[in-house]
Amino acid sequence: xxxxSLRNLAGNRLRFILTxxxxxxxxxxxxxxxxxxxxxxxxxxxxxEDANADVDVEVRARSEFxxxxxxxxxxxxxxxxxxxxxxxxxxxxxxxxxxKILPVKANGEPIKTSLAPAFSGNWVDSSISPLTIVxxxxxxxxxxxxxxxxxxxxxxxxxxxxxxxxxxxxxxxFTLVGISRFGEENALGGAVLSSFTLDELQRLDxxxxxxTVIDVAAPDVERDVLVxxxxxxxxxxxxxxxxxxxxxEAQSDISDIIGIFGNILLAFALVAVFVSTFIISxxxxxxxxxxxxxxxxxxxxxxSAAQVRFSAIFEALxxxxxxxxxxxxxxxxxxxxxxxxxxxxxxxMPSMDIILAPRTIVVAAVVGIGVTLFASxxxxxxxxxxxxxxxxxxxxxxxxGEGTRRTIIAIILSVPGVAAMGxxxxxxxxxxxxxxxxxxxxxxxxxxxxxxxxxLFSSPSASFLGAPLEHVPG
Amino acid sequence: MDQLTKPQVDDAESLRPSDGTMxxxxxxxxxxxxxxxxxxxxxxxxxxxFEAARLTAIMGPSGSGKSTLMHCMAGLDAVTEGxxxxxxxxxxxxxxKELTLLRRQRLGFIFQAFNLVPTLTAEENILLPLLLxxxxxxxxxxxxxxxxxxxxxxxxxxxxxxxGGQQQRVAVARALVTRPDIIFADEPTGNLDSKSGHxxxxxxxxxxxxxxxxxxxxTHDPSAASYADLVIFxxxxxxxxxxxxxxxxxxxxxxxxxxx
Ligand SMILES: Nc1ncnc2c1ncn2[C@@H]1O[C@H](COP(=O)(O)OP(=O)(O)O)[C@@H](O)[C@H]1O
Ligand SMILES: [Mg+2]
Numbered sequence: 001x002x003x004x005s006l007r008n009l010a011g012n013r014l015r016f017i018l019t020x021x022x023x024x025x026x027x028x029x030x031x032x033x034x035x036x037x038x039x040x041x042x043x044x045x046x047x048x049e050d051a052n053a054d055v056d057v058e059v060r061a062r063s064e065f066x067x068x069x070x071x072x073x074x075x076x077x078x079x080x081x082x083x084x085x086x087x088x089x090x091x092x093x094x095x096x097x098x099x100k101i102l103p104v105k106a107n108g109e110p111i112k113t114s115l116a117p118a119f120s121g122n123w124v125d126s127s128i129s130p131l132t133i134v135x136x137x138x139x140x141x142x143x144x145x146x147x148x149x150x151x152x153x154x155x156x157x158x159x160x161x162x163x164x165x166x167x168x169x170x171x172x173x174f175t176l177v178g179i180s181r182f183g184e185e186n187a188l189g190g191a192v193l194s195s196f197t198l199d200e201l202q203r204l205d206x207x208x209x210x211x212t213v214i215d216v217a218a219p220d221v222e223r224d225v226l227v228x229x230x231x232x233x234x235x236x237x238x239x240x241x242x243x244x245x246x247x248x249e250a251q252s253d254i255s256d257i258i259g260i261f262g263n264i265l266l267a268f269a270l271v272a273v274f275v276s277t278f279i280i281s282x283x284x285x286x287x288x289x290x291x292x293x294x295x296x297x298x299x300x301x302x303x304s305a306a307q308v309r310f311s312a313i314f315e316a317l318x319x320x321x322x323x324x325x326x327x328x329x330x331x332x333x334x335x336x337x338x339x340x341x342x343x344x345x346x347x348x349m350p351s352m353d354i355i356l357a358p359r360t361i362v363v364a365a366v367v368g369i370g371v372t373l374f375a376s377x378x379x380x381x382x383x384x385x386x387x388x389x390x391x392x393x394x395x396x397x398x399x400x401g402e403g404t405r406r407t408i409i410a411i412i413l414s415v416p417g418v419a420a421m422g423x424x425x426x427x428x429x430x431x432x433x434x435x436x437x438x439x440x441x442x443x444x445x446x447x448x449x450x451x452x453x454x455x456l457f458s459s460p461s462a463s464f465l466g467a468p469l470e471h472v473p474g
Numbered sequence: 475m476d477q478l479t480k481p482q483v484d485d486a487e488s489l490r491p492s493d494g495t496m497x498x499x500x501x502x503x504x505x506x507x508x509x510x511x512x513x514x515x516x517x518x519x520x521x522x523x524f525e526a527a528r529l530t531a532i533m534g535p536s537g538s539g540k541s542t543l544m545h546c547m548a549g550l551d552a553v554t555e556g557x558x559x560x561x562x563x564x565x566x567x568x569x570x571k572e573l574t575l576l577r578r579q580r581l582g583f584i585f586q587a588f589n590l591v592p593t594l595t596a597e598e599n600i601l602l603p604l605l606l607x608x609x610x611x612x613x614x615x616x617x618x619x620x621x622x623x624x625x626x627x628x629x630x631x632x633x634x635x636x637x638g639g640q641q642q643r644v645a646v647a648r649a650l651v652t653r654p655d656i657i658f659a660d661e662p663t664g665n666l667d668s669k670s671g672h673x674x675x676x677x678x679x680x681x682x683x684x685x686x687x688x689x690x691x692x693t694h695d696p697s698a699a700s701y702a703d704l705v706i707f708x709x710x711x712x713x714x715x716x717x718x719x720x721x722x723x724x725x726x727x728x729x730x731x732x733x734x
Binding site for chain 1: 545550551570571574575577578579583585588589591592593594598602603605606607648
């Protein structure tokens with residue numbers, strides 16, 4: 001029986017490929033969303049870790065709530081001296097940042113920042129920053145600045161030239177003394193990044209005397225001890241935090257952002273899975289209709305109903321396994337393709353490791369095999385009802401069976417299904433996870449409902465969906 | 475000729491074993507299709523028996539109930555009324571599982587067309603009833619069957635690579651390989667040219683003579699019926715006659731007289 005199932009698949013190779021392809025698309029999308037998010041998260045994680053490798057403790061404003069907060073309240077720069085006095089502190093890097101500063105191109109037009117915002121910061125030593133100088137030098141004098149590589153290339157900034165820079169107080173000329181690179185590929189997602197000396201940055205931002213954080217290195221002191229010593233001298237609304245905590249927070253913030261992006265992909269994946277489930281279920285029904293005589297022949301020759309049912313499910317299993325395995329590969333390719341697409345669209349993405357997490361493999365298998373098996377259950381059950389006489393009597397048709405009961409159940413299921421889907425798609429508030437859950441649950445309910453409806457009009461819908469298949473030579 | 479107007483007498487006669495046991499019998503077998511106005515009575519209280527180790531042919535005009543009779547006797551279709559036995563087994567009492575086993579182990583089938591699974595080789599088709607039961611063929615018997623049907627050089631071909639006659643020979647081999655209690659063949663030569671047809675009929679005849687198989691065969695063709703030991707005539711769901719030691723001419727004459 002197993003051999004027969006395999007032969008049936010092999011005998012209809014093109015049809016097998018098409019069926020597999022339908023489910024493969026869904027699997028690939030799911031895998032791609034995981035691979036892309038996992039890869040990007042790891043890249044950024046490493047970036048954050050590397051950038052903070054030399055830092056032991058960060059001094060920053062104490063946030064009232066434990067919330068995702070990208071804009072820390074600034075702190076008084078007088079604290080720089082306070083921190084420097086603390087026993088064991090060897091090096092300190094005060095940093096400040098601004099979104100109010102924008103360099104102007106040589107032709108007098110400001111840089112377009114439609115894709116992502118413009119960030120500016122004070123130049124800090126590369127040992128604690130992901131920024132390195134790839135041409136020229138770091139800003140040292142008040143009237144000097146550097147700009148990131150991608151922006152310089154795209155907007156035609158040349159080292160040594162003088163450019164106007166718009167600040168909170170009008171524009172003034174600065175000399176471009178260098179080109180910076182963020183990480184290894186300057187993958188800033190399309191953002192513009194310029195760096196100045198600390199004093200100039202504060203002045204341009206209009207926040208004289210204020211800084212964002214102070215990074216502290218004290219290699220000879222235990223971090224707990226350093227945190228205690230700093231806390232003792234800092235005001236109540238400023239805290240000293242072990243850098244590993246800061247790194248974790250930053251990584252989780254990044255994961256959240258990338259996660260949202262991943263969830264959008266996952267929503268696409270869900271739609272793809274939903275559509276492919278429907279296609280597959282119909283395909284199985286068509287195949288079944290075409291194979292009635294063979295099934296009946298098997299029954300006449302002594303195949304049990306269970307054997308017939310199992311052979312149909314086994315065929316689906318093979319399709320599911322192949323779709324899952326190929327879908328894993330397809331997903332990786334799709335992830336790389338999406339990354340390339342983002343790059344062409346101007347959202348610069350860093351290159352990343354291809355991470356096939358166990359979770360990704362499990363989900364691919366569950367989606368690929370699970371969905372295919374699920375879609376095959378009802379056709380398989382129907383296959384087992386083919387009476388052996390159908391082998392000799394032409395014109396056997398599957399009855400629609402308990403038509404009204406099916407219809408009622410289908411309607412009962414589709415109402416909450418549509419509601420859940422609608423919630424997932426259109427709800428304005430609430431968490432993404434909840435919306436996705438709604439989307440998923442809705443898709444499943446609607447699928448079940450549709451698949452219950454399907455036999456009712458299996459001939460019209462099947463012949464519609466099956467039309468392309470019908471011309472496939474067996 | 476008196477017999478023909480009193481089919482019941484004839485039926486009673488066919489129940490009487492002439493020399494051996496009955497491989498299968500039916501008493502009061504009735505099969506109707508549909509309900510109410512559109513109801514068709516395909517078989518009407520038929521009493522019949524098929525003697526073991528003999529080749530019985532069933533003849534009759536189209537729609538007379540020949541196929542229905544075979545399906546009911548073989549447990550392929552449920553009877554409306556009456557009692558069907560294969561050997562000592564009352565098949566109307568069997569569950570679907572038991573019927574499946576009965577078909578797999580004790581019955582063989584040869585149909586007019588679509589006998590073979592297109593994706594399996596000739597050999598796999600022959601062994602299918604055994605494979606379904608997870609059984610190994612008796613290698614000697616298998617070789618004997620395959621050789622006598624001249625299929626040894628066709629074993630690895632797919633059905634679509636075989637001629638019609640070869641396909642039917644594969645079906646015969648499949649029916650024989652399990653050594654069933656009874657082989658049902660519904661117009662096994664209906665789609666064949668006369669040479670291949672006679673070849674297949676010759677094999678069925680040999681299965682009965684050499685291996686003491688029991689074969690029941692539906693046919694339209696008097697010359698095919700002449701291979702049988704006994705011809706039973708059906709009309710409108712009734713047994714209307716029987717003919718022992720048939721020849722083509724005798725069968726032909728009987729058909730003429732039945733149509734009259
Ligand atoms: N599935 C069916 N539904 C309705 N009527 C049927 C069905 N099968 C057979 N019949 C009817 O039963 C009668 C006997 O048919 P059948 O046994 O196939 O005859 P034969 O094989 O002698 O040509 C015919 O009138 C036929 O139309
Ligand atoms: Mg017939």
